[in-house]
Amino acid sequence: MIIFDKVTKRLGGKTVLNEVSFEVPRGETFVIVGLSGAGKSVTLKHMVQLMRPDSGAVRIGEDVISAARGAELERMRRRFGVLFQGAALLQWLSVFENVALPLRELTKMTPEEIEKTVREKLRLLNMEDSMETFPSDLSGGMQKRVGLARAIVMNPEIILYDEPTSGLDPVTSRLIDKLIENLRKELGITSVVVTHDLHSALAIGTRIMMIDGGKIVENATPEEFIESTNETVQRFLEAQYITRRGAWEKGMEQHV
Amino acid sequence: MIAPFKEIYRYIDLPIKSSRRLGRIIVLACHDMGNALIMLASATLYIRTLWKPRARYETAMQLYVTGIKSLGVITVVAFFTGMILALQTGLELRRFGQEVNIGTAVTVVMIREMGPFMTGLIIAASVGSAIAAQLGTMAVSEEISALEVMSINPNRFLVMPRLVALAVMMPILTVYTNILGILGGGIVGSTQLGVSFQAYLDNATRYAENKDLYVGLFKAFIFGIIISTVACYQGLSTIEGAVGVGRATRQTVIISFLMILIIGYMITRLFYI
């Protein structure tokens, strides 16, 4: 349902994406991996037109989001929830107000309904106790979880996660993994996850794509991905001590 | 929304012929000016959403920050501006035995020119720079992007309350500056120049016209719009991390100062010639 059609993007004199084409099918958890600076965040930003391609197009189903403007763009963006790499919470609003913001601004919900919804989402992420805290008083991992609560509060059909588990302890990381997995299984939500953590990628992903040097070097199911003969992929796997099937399968059973 | 254009700035430093470079800088300046005006127009249109609770709250916050937080500096500056004016003109006027007229001199200069001018400079340096730094930090930490993705228009959510707050507060603060300045002048008059406070006030009210006051307040209103527009635009279009925030803040102060001087002169010309 998210389709990249020969997307090229140059930034700061460097070609970050070079005629990249791929498709994220509906209801899948699509994981994007790659080295730091490979263009993962840039790819994600193209999906909600925070960046526009220099050439090529990004479509959401039939809608060409890379060319949309005004009210049309707003309508398309409403289908998304986005977790930013740095959480991107508004610093002068409390945790509660941050998560409530989209509900207050975009819906006609009553204060009681808003309170209930926000509580529920924060409970999912074990953040209910910090409701009155301000983002600057939270750790990076806690901010991430609040950012995630805000991303899902409008019940979007597509959720983009930019490194949802980086900076989190392993236990909380698995909590997030489980949440993403549940959203897919129970609500059929399409997820695009950018991550460095291959263990979680293999555990939650239904497809894994690796970007390197502005090109897609691998786009496969998890099973195929670890068997990939591509050198870049192999080096990436080895760096995280994943060499054989057994290793990650055992990991996956424990995680999910 | 605004950010992509700023990417062009990266290329200014490329080794190109200086004549071309100048051309490019001019083109970019016009480009920025156009975008800033579009932002201003958009925020102005959103003033109709002011009655909504959220917007009301934000605007009240900005009014508070603008009005209360800078009151201390403004008090000192206004007082001393009046005192300096009184002393300088008083000493000159005494040579002609006209020192009783310092009332008029201080009042007219304060309400026509120095009141809005001094208030504008202080607000640009304190409030304007703070706005640019705050919005700039938001821009580089993707908070602006997050708002855009949530379909919360930054022009409505961030720019409009600041625009309203500054456009309302600048005239009010200017009245305050004027009063304190005139008082300061009166104190210098009675202690240093032998003009009684009563005579000073009589003289002050006799020659100053209502028009002077209105033009001064109109100036202050325009300065408020200028400062908020420059600060918000610089903030929202910040790129390149902490360095970018520093640059946005500096640019805000410099551009606001220049525009206050130039536009202030033009308004004076418009109404008095």
Ligand SMILES: Nc1ncnc2c1ncn2[C@@H]1O[C@H](COP(=O)(O)OP(=O)(O)OP(=O)(O)O)[C@@H](O)[C@H]1O
């Ligand atoms: N706004 C921008 N202006 C200029 N260059 C940019 C911009 N955003 C990203 N880049 C460049 O694009 C490249 C890819 O950046 P991106 O943020 O997508 O990396 P990433 O894969 O997300 O890395 P990380 O894992 O560290 O987050 C980098 O070389 C970066 O310097």
Ligand SMILES: [Mg+2]
């Ligand atoms: Mg990134």
